[in-house]
Amino acid sequence: MTPLLSLRHISKSFPGVRALDDVSLDIHAGEVVALLGENGAGKSTLMKILCGIHQPDQGDIVIDGSVRHFSGYQDALNAGVGIIFQEFSLIPDLDAVDNIFLGRELKNRLGLRDRRAMVEKAGALFRRLKVSIPLDCPISELSIADQQFIEIAKALSLDARILVLDEPTATLTPSEADHLFDIMRELRAQGVGMAFISHHMEEIFAICDRVTVLRDGQKIDDVTVADTSVDDLIELMVGRRVENIFPAPRCDADFAQVVLDVQSLKLTPDGPDHRLQLHRGEILGFAGLVGSGRTEFALGLLGATRPAHAAIMLEGRQVTFDHPATALEHGIGLLPESRKTQGLILPFSCRDNISLNNLARFRGATRLLRHRDEASAASRLMQSVKVKAPSIETETGHLSGGNQQKVVIARWLGHQCKVLIFDEPTRGIDVGAKSEIYALMKALTAEGVSIIMISSELPEILGLCDRAAVFYQGAISTVLSGAQLDAPTIMHHATGGLSA
Template sequence: MSVPTLRFNEVSKAFPGVKALSNVSFDVCSGEALALIGANGAGKSTLMNILGGNIQPDSGGVLIEGRNVAISSPQDSINNGIGFVHQEIALMLTMTIAENLFINSYQTTSIGLLARNLMEEQCKTVLESLNCHLSPRTQVKHLGSGDQQMVEIARALLMNPRILILDEPTSSLTGKEKSRLFDAVAVLKSKGVAIIYITHFLDEVFPVCDRAVVLRNGEYVGGDTIENLTYTDIVTLMIGESDTDVYYSRDQHSVSESLNLRVKNLSRSGVLKEIQMDLHKGEILGLWGLLGSGRTEFIRSLVGLDPNDTYDVEIREEKRMVPLYKRKASKYFGYITENRREDGMLLPSSILDNMSLANLRSYLSAGPFMNDEKIKVESKKYIKKLDIKISNVDQPAGTLSGGNQQKVIVGKWLQRAPMILLMDEPTRGLDVGAKRDMHQIINDFVQSGSSVLLVTSDIDELMNMSDRIAVIDRGSITGMYPQGVSKEDLMAAASGFAKGDKE
């Protein structure tokens, strides 16, 4: 074969504390679609950010048609014929298709007016090449998400890219829209464009792609033409063998038969579909799903941060299950998220203010006045227990490291001791020691009869900690597995292969 259109040559990149990419090399050729596969944190985004000119590799480089190129800005990336279609659709809804296509490259006539006709003509040509028959004057808000995705692709094609990156292009598409997308990919291939197709959904890889490359923990772990791979091969490559020593091994404990929470129907159109689940007393329920599967949205809905179409939930009050009103959700739930900036913390406030926040009513002294001494004593107890490293309790929480911020949030909820703790990636960004501490804390927490709903991308953590594991895929629960289920089954279930139960 001739020179590949794009070659990654020994690319390495380290972030403080993490090796994001180490010596990754592979090729993409003209007219082929390459699937780039890897679990969350495998290094896909870092690689694509390097290609997009957003970050620079520490060593190694990118070759385009055999020449070494330096991509130091997004503009360089465009100039080198690289086009991106991102996961989130980022269109101006009230503008027309043509206006969206030319949003950063308006064409003008000789006297400086917008060359509307010219732009609409070009727009039409590009859309036709994708077998997409839309009027350039249609407002984008009137399009379905499939057509919107086509507009995104058309926008990337406007620059005549040699290389096109499709990042999770199907995450918002229905089955029919997907097949149109696949057709479009085939058209592009026939025109000689080199395509990198990034996806979590392994079922899409086989019909669309010619080859697959798998990354794990920033390393290239394997790749072959699609004919030589089975989905089991890919899953095995994605998971690898892990070092289970770093995980806290959880004591066996008994899960009570009685319930703490029953979700009868939680729905939000386009995001969550009739989610049902039970949470027992003393149980840790793992929730397994890929990025964009709806796991975070489920938790946010449950705790009342996101809107719902249906919120039919029951909670244990004494010995009975009673309906839970969304307004009252915060009375029963604690919520720990990796997204601390948005929902987790008051970054400018002091550590004390953050730790006492969920529990203010129990620190009243007289009337509406706070007993600051008691807050200090209580919070210090948890600071010590959780080993939070701080210089003083009045320091703003925003100045702490991520791991310590997370512990402050945990400390806030332990003071409150809610019936149910919803944890979304509680150990993301924590070092090994801190992870073990966190696991110990979670374990101790459920001993008292409370429950935990644990969302994590770390499959070993999930399998170690959970009493049961629910799999969520595209907004609905697709399977419920007992402790001891195999990683392969979980991975397959979350990637859209198993529907409902184990194979």
Template structure:
């Protein structure tokens, strides 16, 4: 169905793809893997006509093609679900799904009934129930992801590219998606699947192609592969253990944050918790359980029915995130593109946004040499792959964009950091580095609240875990009780026995 031979791509004098090959058969799910910056998304944008290759051949069903635009690729039967959402926030799900290819009546008017019916059919197939008549900006991140998937399915594509489609989905939602993918595979659709979750690769994929630093490493059948061998192909080295060792609990550690009571406006239980210096406190729970809203309520970024907190024993009220910054609390938001970065700015200015105090020369001036040196050091610390500090953020891969956000906060003088999905879209090699940076931060006596939908991450990194359900905390577990079974029991049933 799809054959790429010797694809090369250069941006200026920098070549980012070095003669990549990819062959995808009809009726198969083909994984495309590699670290952030390996060239996966660039290669797929070439397939879809969004950017043009510098050299190489593209064949669709045996016929050589050259797509000047995305519309030409769609006409040839190619659809893509982008890693970053391509939805217009103030249009409804139906309007987004049929944007620029609206169904019309014989009189040329918009056939809204037909479009709504088609949208309902596709979402029913996905086993997803979401409101169709509200702007997608009011939908959850997971619901927006399903709108993206439904939009691609509405194209009746014979070749479907899914770039990190499961990053925002719960396990049940992922299984729904895989069910649809199996049905499409049985119908002869060729699917290219990009994911950093290796367990998903072994569950749904038939073959794997690996890229490393823009180079083709190899193609293998999933049968007979192991996770260790796959990681070694991706990063060129073995990763023995992603999670750094947890420090021994310190009963004498001071309490840096005490949330005496917090309740969301949408209801739910009144919750309380505390955060000690030197620890990572995990927030676990299903999508919609109130994890992120609770954390944002503390900062005054989300309206709460009540919120009483103490910072270092002093009763405090934070009116907005700027107050949090002044009190030494930083936030790495769930949506890096909308809330964590100014994507049209270069890396240097994004890292400087809340760090200008470090480069001040006198009262009015900035030491630009110091600013550049700081940026280069921070980029090296988290291994941002870019042409340099002046590279625009919107030219980076999703994972490298996340690293820029993390680098900015890790190098600021914060006492508490709230990490909301810190490794979403991050490859396995970079995850280990991010986890070590987090532990280095807490080793300095600072503290982290980590919100994550990945149970292995919650279990491997957290010293204690607050489990959320229906808008509030139903359990706090620690030590040997931090297991997937214990967390999911509390998250799904609200059972509160065995609470530490």
């Protein structure tokens, strides 16, 4: 049976990097193929070549048995290839209809924009997807899940027969992800071929037919989901057996000393009054559904948003944080949820990003930077967190997601922070890089650093945290520890089942 899509012997190099080396991939009509690999393995580069964003150095794109050449994204769209990027490409101030038909608006007989026809077609697309989305509401006012479904509708409006989904569940709740999988099953039944990129193994086994594994730009294997296991796939990805992703609990931890005591934190005048304690050397998880208020609490604590009332003690002293810079001066750092837009300046080098908030350390008597000292410190910090990069001068935007996250961690290590807040620290990161970041977090706590970890992944909360504060509708529902710290109890509190 002729594949709907064949990528044949694709190779691609960037300055100093061999991104893809003789990679081949087939997708048949009505098939979902997972593209699996560590960050930097070449998955995104391969999909960007398929979509005409990058040009291959060698190799062919074959659709329905015919070789195609895409000089740009529009050529791929015209050939029936649609992609749903990890970062949405929607315009916030436009509604769903205008976003779906942007740049290719339907016209009436007079050549004028036919809004009624576009509304009817958009409604038909959403009915096909079995979702109900307001057609005249600005994108900025819709949920992340609705935006995801609009991206899918936009691809389908192009009559896409080949659909690339890059981390489509990264910002969805479990129920929203399940609905997305139902939509993918419908599309599969309609003959759409799909390439699915995800770091969540359970998703691959739930929705995919085959798995193509890449490592260091090369194709390692192509296996059917029914004939493999999670452990086998991880071994193919990282080249070794990963028996325990989470490090063993510390035996020497007593958590006797309270480092951070949030005696009162009201984000709004009529909102809930948060109370929380963080102990030295502890990892305190923030669990809850997307939108439950976990990140809002962290931003209010740091002064990134101005709380209505705050009474906070740090190491026994009353402190006031009116700005994140003030919190940093007191030794509290934040690794934000979006490392690309909030945590890093991607065109800057690793050295620049690491020393960015700490340049005063490297100023000499003439106020000029001592570049040799700065470079030495950046190199030492990169080695301490095992950043994989050609040099400290490598642009951060050229690194994989896991290594970008390590650069952010290295920056805060340079500040010698007492408290670190990790907001979704492993989102979009492969299992090998996750294991390294978990080990790094445990090593930091052994040195006395206290960590708050916001995570939507229950296995992460259960496998890494000493206690977990569960958020529900903007408030802390409960704080769990010991035998209480299990998945059913967390989910009951996160959904209001056991909330007072």
